[in-house]
Amino acid sequence: MEQHKHQEHKLSGVGLLISLGIIYGDIGTSPLYVFKSIIGTRLITEDLVLGGLSCVFWTMTLLTTIKYVIITLKADNKGEGGIFSLYSLVKNKAKWTIIPATVGGAALLADGIITPPFTVSAAIEGLAIRYPDISTLPIVLAILTAIFIIQQFGTNFIGKAFGPVMWVWFTMLAVLGIIHIAGHLEIIKSINPWYAYHILSTHPEAFAIVGGVFLCTTGAEALYSDLGHCGRPNIRVSWIYVKSCLMLNYCGQGVWLLSQKGQYLDGKVPFYSIMPEWFLFYGIAMATLAAIIASQALISGSFTLIAEAVRLNLWPKVKINYPSIQKGQIYVPSMNLILFIGCMIVLALFKTSENMEHAYGLSITITMLMTTILVCVFLKKKHVPYCLIAIFAVVYSIVELTFLAGNLPRITHGGWFTVLLGSILFLTSWTWYQGRKIRNSQVNFVDLEKHIEIFKDLSHDESIPKFASQLVYLTNSHFSNEIEQSIIYSILQKQPKRADVYWFLHVTVTGEPYTSEYKVTHIEKGKIIRIDFRLGFRVAPAINLLFRKAVEDLVMAKEVDIVSQYATMKKYKIAGDFKFIILEKDISNYSVFSAKNRLLMRFNNFLRRFSVSIDKGFGLDMSIVSTEKIPLSLNSRRNLSLKRIPDH
Structure with missing residues (x-):
């Protein structure tokens, strides 16, 4: 600005x-x-x-x-x-x-x-x-x-x-x-x-x-x-x-x-x-x-x-x-x-x-x-x-x-x-x-450091087709040492996603009107990188452009290498592809909520039908965005009792 x-x-x-x-x-x-x-x-x-x-x-x-x-x-x-x-x-x-x-x-x-x-x-x-x-x-x-x-x-x-x-x-x-x-x-x-x-x-x-x-x-x-x-x-x-x-x-x-x-x-x-x-x-x-x-x-x-x-x-x-x-x-x-x-x-x-x-x-x-x-x-x-x-x-x-x-x-x-x-x-x-507060309260966060070795091994596992050279997720976590369980689920279980570099982007809306700055955390050098954007409440969250500018700065500073690791592409120093994954968190079971929160969530879901999608809201390039529906695991599940009958 x-x-x-x-x-x-x-x-x-x-x-x-x-x-x-x-x-x-x-x-x-x-x-x-x-x-x-x-x-x-x-x-x-x-x-x-x-x-x-x-x-x-x-x-x-x-x-x-x-x-x-x-x-x-x-x-x-x-x-x-x-x-x-x-x-x-x-x-x-x-x-x-x-x-x-x-x-x-x-x-x-x-x-x-x-x-x-x-x-x-x-x-x-x-x-x-x-x-x-x-x-x-x-x-x-x-x-x-x-x-x-x-x-x-x-x-x-x-x-x-x-x-x-x-x-x-x-x-x-x-x-x-x-x-x-x-x-x-x-x-x-x-x-x-x-x-x-x-x-x-x-x-x-x-x-x-x-x-x-x-x-x-x-x-x-x-x-x-x-x-x-x-x-x-x-x-x-x-x-x-x-x-x-x-x-x-x-x-x-x-x-x-x-x-x-x-x-x-x-x-x-x-x-x-x-x-x-x-x-x-x-x-x-x-x-x-x-x-x-x-x-x-x-x-x-x-x-x-x-x-x-x-x-x-x-x-x-x-x-x-x-x-x-x-x-x-x-x-x-x-x-x-x-x-x-x-x-x-x-x-x-x-x-x-x-x-x-x-x-x-x-x-x-x-x-x-x-x-x-x-x-x-x-x-x-x-x-x-x-x-x-x-x-x-x-x-x-x-x-x-x-x-x-x-x-x-x-x-x-x-x-x-x-x-x-x-x-x-x-x-x-x-x-x-x-509704957003209730959704956020149901998000489970896990220790990212416990998954670093898995990510590194996955990145070099040639038995798995490469999903993208640079794989990017948006995270709500305010801390660099934790990540949503749903992101781990998306990378490792929903479909193993092999990539050269895993990026996690976090956006904070500040109390100032025109703040526009970012901070980089190298969780695992050259492999797992987090960028925290701090944007004022009057700044358009054009994450696609802001992320590109941040990556350019990192490349100029020789902090990251975005050259594709495919042999031919690497030979001619061609940049690898970027892929954004947007996770749409879905709550299907409302029975665990109080009557008031059930009503709130149903109306909230009704409003979501008229709101723009997450990718459009953050100004992402649709050609490099993939959307996945992820069930939002609830912290307050009912205690289930299930008895197994012996097979005679």
């Missing part, structure tokens, strides 16, 4: 522009729907408007600015961020962190399904102001379909335009707000936290208002997830501009709402209502572009999240493509299909942004809670004083649990879809992880 991947991005004009384009799509489109949700069907009053504005300001300050921009961005993993990067930092400190990491990841994926149709619908529905009879659903459907189709070709060509477009968008938000604030500077008093306290303590629908307020910060998690694309300094500086533009626009909407005191919204959208009539079409066009960028960011983020989950063994192995040379640009066909189908279901179920609003926000509340838990473990690891950790935990637990409580009533109005979606994703991730 390039050295710059290990370095934090420096503050620069280009970096700030990239930050605007990549990070703020979700949070940047929130003015489209936040006040519409806060007001809802309620009578517009001064208390409601000023209280709503105050809640928005302090939510963005407490959650986005302090929690994420100031504190959480410090939990970078060699410059990378996101809930799985954070989990990688703390997993060795506390094994139980797998639970909040898995829950948070599933909730984040659920958000990736709900956000695109919601955001695009909220933008396009502005057309109804000019054309009341227009059906916006087909337009939203066409835009989303186009977004998902272009994923397979890579988005590098449009990604370059994201920064300038979002700069225009945020500047437009600020200008529209300033125009309305200019003659009503008293709106600035809404910054006083008393107004937030007053509306939440006196309004009978306070929790419903809280649910609407939370929508202003749903994109905060993206600030952390995209840390690796932009770097901490660029995010922190660009956030100052973004927050200023957002608050100016919210205040502008607040001024307009105060002019509507004593009335109801009745379908009016505060965001579009502050636009001059002549500008409406341009405003809708810009909102649509911003919504497309927000959707693209969520989709790309979902691909990255799944790729990390696969390498951390939290998701079934799936095919991952690299459509362009842009850093971090990946395409996961199966996830693209899942996201597309999910978006279409959301459109079919809810149809309008007003209906989707009830399903939106709940998943991100859960992700934020999980991030808070993981950050507390990280701060403990960094030896931050316990009193400060306690303050952080208490403050953000109260804030986020309050938002969760405010979103819970939405479950019966559409939030059930978020709960169902997140539960399915969590169940998939958790079952895969637990």
